[in-house]
Amino acid sequence: MAGEEVLAPPRWLSGALLSVGGAERGYTVRAPNLSWVTSKGSRGTEEAAGGLGRAAPPRLPACLPWEPSGGALGTSKGRRAGVTTAEVKKAAFGLGSHASLPLELAGSGQAGRPTVARAARRVHTGPPLSLTGGQRRAQTEFVLMCVVEKGTKSPERGYGGFAGLTDTAKLPERATSTTTTPASTASSAHSVPCPSPTVSSGLEENLLIQFALGLLGLLLHGLPVVRHLGVLTPMGLCPLARMPLLRDNFTGPLHPWARPEVLTCTCWGAPIIWDGTFDPDVAQQEAVQNLTIGLTVFAVGRYLQKYLAHFLETAEQHFMVGRRVVYYVFTEGPAAVPRVRLGPDRRLREEREERVARWRRWQNVSMVRMRTLHAALGGRLGREARFLRSVDVDQHFSGTFGSEALAESVAQLLLWHYRWRRRLLPFERDARSAAALDPSEGDFCYQAAVFGGSVAALRQLTVYCARGLRRDRARGLEARWHDESHLNKSFWLQKPAKLLSPEFCWSSDVGRRAEIRRQLLWAPKEYALPRG
Numbered sequence: 418m419a420g421e422e423v424l425a426p427p428r429w430l431s432g433a434l435l436s437v438g439g440a441e442r443g444y445t446v447r448a449p450n451l452s453w454v455t456s457k458g459s460r461g462t463e464e465a466a467g468g469l470g471r472a473a474p475p476r477l478p479a480c481l482p483w484e485p486s487g488g489a490l491g492t493s494k495g496r497r498a499g500v501t502t503a504e505v506k507k508a509a510f511g512l513g514s515h516a517s518l519p520l521e522l523a524g525s526g527q528a529g530r531p532t533v534a535r536a537a538r539r540v541h542t543g544p545p546l547s548l549t550g551g552q553r554r555a556q557t558e559f560v561l562m563c564v565v566e567k568g569t570k571s572p573e574r575g576y577g578g579f580a581g582l583t584d585t586a587k588l589p590e591r592a593t594s595t596t597t598t599p600a601s602t603a604s605s606a607h608s609v610p611c612p613s614p615t616v617s618s619g620l621e622e623n624l625l626i627q628f629a630l631g632l633l634g635l636l637l638h639g640l641p642v643v644r645h646l647g648v649l650t651p652m653g654l655c656p657l658a659r660m661p662l663l664r665d666n667f668t669g670p671l672h673p674w675a676r677p678e679v680l681t682c683t684c685w686g687a688p689i690i691w692d693g694t695f696d697p698d699v700a701q702q703e704a705v706q707n708l709t710i711g712l713t714v715f716a717v718g719r720y721l722q723k724y725l726a727h728f729l730e731t732a733e734q735h736f737m738v739g740r741r742v743v744y745y746v747f748t749e750g751p752a753a754v755p756r757v758r759l760g761p762d763r764r765l766r767e768e769r770e771e772r773v774a775r776w777r778r779w780q781n782v783s784m785v786r787m788r789t790l791h792a793a794l795g796g797r798l799g800r801e802a803r804f805l806r807s808v809d810v811d812q813h814f815s816g817t818f819g820s821e822a823l824a825e826s827v828a829q830l831l832l833w834h835y836r837w838r839r840r841l842l843p844f845e846r847d848a849r850s851a852a853a854l855d856p857s858e859g860d861f862c863y864q865a866a867v868f869g870g871s872v873a874a875l876r877q878l879t880v881y882c883a884r885g886l887r888r889d890r891a892r893g894l895e896a897r898w899h900d901e902s903h904l905n906k907s908f909w910l911q912k913p914a915k916l917l918s919p920e921f922c923w924s925s926d927v928g929r930r931a932e933i934r935r936q937l938l939w940a941p942k943e944y945a946l947p948r949g
């Protein structure tokens with residue numbers, strides 16, 4: 418119901434519905450029998466575990482981020498072993514500066530003094546790209562293993578201690594494989610979902626409650642109210658809330674705990690940016706200056722006239738204000754691109770795109786964007802801009818969209834489904850499609866209307882999607898949500914370094930929600946004319 422305010426559920430109800438949604442991402446459920454295991458293989462004290470905290474070891478699965486600098490893994494030992502920090506991070510999910518590894522690394526070093534190099538090599542050559550069935554099971558049972566640096570006061574000093582939380586009742590089998598699997602060829606079998614809760618007993622009941630509420634909502638208010646039921650599904654809590662805060666090169670210190678009603682980080686350590694979890698002024702100051710940020714947008718056919726002017730005008734007011742920005746407008750009709758007054762240090766380039774115009778169906782225009790973007794990233798655009806954001810044109814900015822939205826790779830949570838259970842997410846389920854995800858796969862549902870990252874990350878992403886789209890086309894297939902389905906597959910395999918909350922891409926169709934404080938708004942869906 419447009420304009421209706423929907424409040425967060427009362428606490429008791431959150432508890433009742435705990436396992437329905439966010440909890441399955443592994444944040445809010447107690448994991449029994451957790452204890453520290455140190456690098457020496459013994460049950461550890463906190464000190465031995467790297468000084469993780471002064472209080473008793475937390476009962477929640479917990480991960481610490483790697484030092485943004487690369488910390489222990491960037492040591493001379495690591496280098497001598499021929500393993501770079503970047504390689505390790507890539508092997509462990511292709512992450513940016515923060516990573517957590519759901520691996521069993523405890524005891525991986527020599528007795529008494531495990532070296533970073535050994536651990537790094539182990540990460541590099543074995544899991545998580547070749548997890549055994551036992552490890553996978555262990556993960557779903559909340560064994561969240563983390564690599565924790567120890568003794569890394571100076572990044573030049575090379576010892577790493579490793580500690581993890583493990584369920585001592587069910588230690589995972591050790592991985593036996595030592596074959597190297599390059600991250601770039603990782604298939605879905607190698608990507609690991611956020612752990613699922615062991616306490617699934619209430620799940621069916623909770624689903625029933627939600628179903629009953631849905632039915633009631635239907636009877637009382639008609640269909641639209643059903644959409645709001647997602648609000649009753651807790652998203653889970655960021656386990657890092659009680660840990661050292663994640664840092665991000667663009668955002669300054671983050672405050673994941675500032676928004677306890679929503680999930681503010683992922684299980685692999687990426688922050689989810691919500692209003693209040695960052696300080697916009699600090700973000701603006703901390704962000705590396707003098708970066709050119711590209712904003713790519715396709716405006717083909719009637720979309721150009723209907724949406725582009727308003728989109729650009731509002732981008733001038735809100736998008737990366739004070740920074741160097743280049744708009745890249747892909748269109749077959751550059752002459753019709755509206756002349757919008759641009760601020761200093763901001764320019765607009767028309768990228769003549771004849772190919773897109775050939776496609777009659779709007780879905781084809783949408784899909785061909787991946788290929789076109791990939792080609793452009795290899796050319797002038799890729800040389801000119803350091804970070805890019807690709808957006809749909811049928812929306813406009815209505816609030817600040819600044820440096821906090823930058824990172825190595827950035828995904829946007831889809832507003833309809835950000836609280837939904839993983840199994841219910843509308844991923845491509847036709848196993849023949851390159852975009853297919855198994856019901857146990859996929860972390861979140863991301864939106865193709867906003868994604869971004871460095872040139873290198875986006876080249877990887879776009880080529881992956883473009884290949885998948887081409888393969889599907891050759892087989893006469895089209896994924897359910899076109900390019901968006903492929904984007905979701907890609908982000909499942911190569912986890913994004915940062916997620917933007919739905920506050921960054923909202924629709925008035927959903928109405929107002931208390932938890933949504935700032936917005937990039939979709940234009941009303943009046944597609945009869947532009948798509949006609």
Ligand SMILES: CC(=O)N[C@H]1[C@@H](OP(=O)(O)OP(=O)(O)OC[C@H]2O[C@@H](n3ccc(=O)[nH]c3=O)[C@H](O)[C@@H]2O)O[C@H](CO)[C@H](O)[C@@H]1O
Pocket residue numbers: 714715716717718719720721778779780782783808809810811864865866867898899900901939947948
């Ligand atoms: C908000 C959101 O979730 N958007 C996604 C959703 O799109 P939408 O349902 O919002 O699709 P859409 O019509 O906005 O098409 C995507 C974009 O392609 C461009 N365009 C499309 C057709 C055309 O004739 N001319 C033109 O310029 C334009 O930039 C448009 O914004 O699903 C699409 C694929 O199903 C894409 O994945 C979109 O990113």
Ligand SMILES: [Mn+2]
Pocket residue numbers: 809810811866
């Ligand atoms: Mn759109």
